[in-house]
Amino acid sequence: SARFGLAYNESNAESTRVEQRMRINITGIATTDAGVKFEARFRLESNEDSSNAIAGRGPGAAGFAVSYEGLRVDVGNVSDVIDSGDVVDYYGYGIGLTALVEHNTPFYGNGLPIGGFGAGDQDTTTVKARYTASGFTVAASYSETRAQAAVTTTDSAGDTTVTTAAVAATDEFQIGAGYDFNGTTVGAAYGDDDAAGEFWVATVSGSFGQFGYSVIVGDADAFADVAVGASMNYEISSATSIQALVADGANDADATYGVGFKHSLGGGVTLKGGVASDNGNTLADLGVALSF
Amino acid sequence: SARFGLAYNESNAESTRVEQRMRINITGIATTDAGVKFEARFRLESNEDSSNAIAGRGPGAAGFAVSYEGLRVDVGNVSDVIDSGDVVDYYGYGIGLTALVEHNTPFYGNGLPIGGFGAGDQDTTTVKARYTASGFTVAASYSETRAQAAVTTTDSAGDTTVTTAAVAATDEFQIGAGYDFNGTTVGAAYGDDDAAGEFWVATVSGSFGQFGYSVIVGDADAFADVAVGASMNYEISSATSIQALVADGANDADATYGVGFKHSLGGGVTLKGGVASDNGNTLADLGVALSF
């Protein structure tokens, strides 16, 4: 997939940048005679950064999956329970080309270890299991970060420089359950991390005709307040939709909100844009997303 | 694509090397219902270097393109007007397996910012637009390099080392026009760069039966003299051609010249070789180029 366009971030020294990202996942699949499906994948990616330099990276660490009927196990550089969307709708309807804000935006910057697959290397190995039957889903994940000593160099005068910081050992787990009934999905997940403490997330999402909604509530040891968010999507036509979002809480001083649109041009090309305020910082973007 | 063989460079400590290069472009394409074509691509590459170590790199920064009828816009890690060949034939007929010399060889080493897509990262984002109608082409490009602070490390004694040099902000634009009539193409382009100053290039190219030619002339603030070059191609048979080239000027003390051949073995395999003198330095190569 790829996307490019313009993005504005009030807080950057150069507030406008040319947004440009390309991602390729390389996935290998093998299925046993008994129907157990094995997958392995890694990602190649190119991205702009805030200063407009553009850089490729990857292949990243690989993620693996085994699935059979209602059961799926993921191993390696893979999503944990909350990031995966197995039982909760952690991200909701994002705003704009680059998901300027999502309904979980207040969760960020608070040290929560929630995360998933990417094009980078990983200090953490995650194992996640999910089981689905009759609309009911349960999932559990365990993520282990092993301690690694700092890498240092020593110069001709005997002075040392840390070139790679030490990594502390941490363990984290998440468990959750979700249920799907008549187009409404409810779910909750709880996690506990050696370093970041406890946290939980609950979501309700669904749709009525052209109107879709998702609501999130969560708390964590690291939060001053409960975090709440809601996002909605309205299908104006078969090609065009608008999104709106509001979120607040955790350690944010100001509310987060935004509006955006998506318009399909067919053939996997979608025009997207939005404006948002992220805890008082103004963001905007406009561009095209390519699906290939 | 790939190429391998032997290459000789008089000025290297080890003058002969095993030339070995492999390139893979990964391109994603999506076309809207209205026929607008979007593309994104990045490159993986492996190359020998002058000391015979061989190293892969990439994925590099991505380049994007939007095209519709006579209009094409490129964004990101992409060619500028002169490099793209949209309006001028900047490279002409190269000599040998590795393009030992090209008719623009005197342009190099003078700080001109002309360049294009590759497997590396980029500090510069380029936007180029080209419009073609009835054999007439106009093109303009703008390349912005944003300032980036140096990256430094500090050791245990408080001494600092610059690990990534600072990048200065520069802006550059190029404009050009070309016209194609009865197999003859003429074109000119002008550019202005904050750091390198002004420069221009004009070319005439065409063919008479089996004989093809290309002539280039250009000047720049950075040049002591006008740079001129001419290259030709002669198709001896459907499979075999010879090339010859001469160029001089800019800040070169000596003329650059060379002769080479290409012989197709079918199936995308071409035997190529050449000898050349680049501003007094002798070069030669021989090998196969693979198209895949």
Add this chain to the structure above:
Amino acid sequence: SARFGLAYNESNAESTRVEQRMRINITGIATTDAGVKFEARFRLESNEDSSNAIAGRGPGAAGFAVSYEGLRVDVGNVSDVIDSGDVVDYYGYGIGLTALVEHNTPFYGNGLPIGGFGAGDQDTTTVKARYTASGFTVAASYSETRAQAAVTTTDSAGDTTVTTAAVAATDEFQIGAGYDFNGTTVGAAYGDDDAAGEFWVATVSGSFGQFGYSVIVGDADAFADVAVGASMNYEISSATSIQALVADGANDADATYGVGFKHSLGGGVTLKGGVASDNGNTLADLGVALSF
């Protein structure tokens, strides 16, 4: 291809790790009208390391091949005579998911330059030629490592740090011959390296019905004793086989031995596991290997 599972190494600080590897070779092929086949390839890879961090690398240095009837020439980041298996069975039947031990295990750690293609960069360019006719194979390889100066940085106090170690120039060649008759293959190869001195390897391998065997013997200037090894494979059924291995000598204090199994689940998925003792160090693994 990919593999994942659990691996145990008694000598690691964290003795058990989640084994996880994915490899993708990208190969370009072009065949001339006369039937000469040219290939170029490089590799992308992700791997865990002993501390459980998982990291991708590549594309590595490229390898090239030209083949025509019984002749094949490899150039670049490619196997030498012994690693290639052209004339000797250097690895035999490996034990377990990760080839915990192979019948040449005592050869390792003694500075022998035997090696092949991988996802990394290379300081060495190898050229290998192989000719096969009527079951008889001869092969020769030459590997040149060019001298490279150390890369150093200088800090604000004038102290220097070596960031990339110097590489010493070395030359190495290997020659060998093998013969295949009635299902039995015998072969021998000899090599000489500027730095590591002389070394030779001889193998006999074959099969009787479901039973396959391979025996290796070799010596080197760097070895205190002759190294010997034997490995066997027994096909219990069309899907299941067991392997056993013993090896000793070179500079090892203790014998190396192991037993393992492979069980095909169909569709390119194979369950593999094994236990081994490598010169006194206990190893074990269990997991699945995916072929794609």
